[in-house]
Amino acid sequence: MAVKGLGKIDQAYDGSNLRIGIIHARWNSVIIDALVAGAIKRMQSLGVKEENIIVETVPGSYELPWGTKRFVDRQKKAGEPLDAVIPIGVLIKGSTMHFEYISESTTHALMQLQDKVNMPVIFGLLTCLTEEQALARAGIDEAKSMHNHGEDWGAAAVEMSVKYGP
Numbered sequence: 001m002a003v004k005g006l007g008k009i010d011q012a013y014d015g016s017n018l019r020i021g022i023i024h025a026r027w028n029s030v031i032i033d034a035l036v037a038g039a040i041k042r043m044q045s046l047g048v049k050e051e052n053i054i055v056e057t058v059p060g061s062y063e064l065p066w067g068t069k070r071f072v073d074r075q076k077k078a079g080e081p082l083d084a085v086i087p088i089g090v091l092i093k094g095s096t097m098h099f100e101y102i103s104e105s106t107t108h109a110l111m112q113l114q115d116k117v118n119m120p121v122i123f124g125l126l127t128c129l130t131e132e133q134a135l136a137r138a139g140i141d142e143a144k145s146m147h148n149h150g151e152d153w154g155a156a157a158v159e160m161s162v163k164y165g166p
């Protein structure tokens with residue numbers, strides 16, 4: 001049976017010298033809060049100091065690309081540059097095509113953003129067809145016993161920063 005998710009990381013990376021940003025949308029906040037907590041928990045387990053995890057918010061997932069760019073720029077200007085950034089959003093399909101357009105455009109923009117900011121931009125956008133799918137991927141719905149994808153995103157931020165940092 002294929003095991004979904006990041007699975008066993010090939011080694012624990014030392015995040016003690018890293019500064020990681022999380023910027024999250026405020027739609028579907030119960031799910032967002034669980035994902036953010038999972039990312040923070042996993043980064044701290046890899047040595048990232050609490051004071052080096054900086055959290056900002058934007059209204060919705062569509063604002064993540066612009067908000068992330070400005071977040072990274074401002075941290076650099078303040079002399080506290082980030083090593084990686086994790087934009088987090090939860091999109092849940094409704095009765096219109098809004099979901100498809102935001103999912104596609106935001107995903108594309110976040111992928112392209114990496115070259116502009118010259119650092120890992122971890123893909124923390126859940127694009128779910130139902131609320132149950134989103135709850136399961138935030139580790140909230142025990143019945144589905146899926147795991148919290150936020151933990152994968154935290155681990156990816158540390159690994160990418162350590163392996164491919166400046």
Ligand SMILES: O=Nc1c(NC[C@H](O)[C@H](O)[C@H](O)CO)[nH]c(=O)[nH]c1=O
Pocket residue numbers: 025026027028059060061062063089090091092093098099102
């Ligand atoms: O519509 N659904 C969602 C949503 N819409 C708002 C959009 O991201 C943006 O904030 C506004 O259009 C204003 O620009 N934003 C989400 O994060 N998740 C959703 O499920």
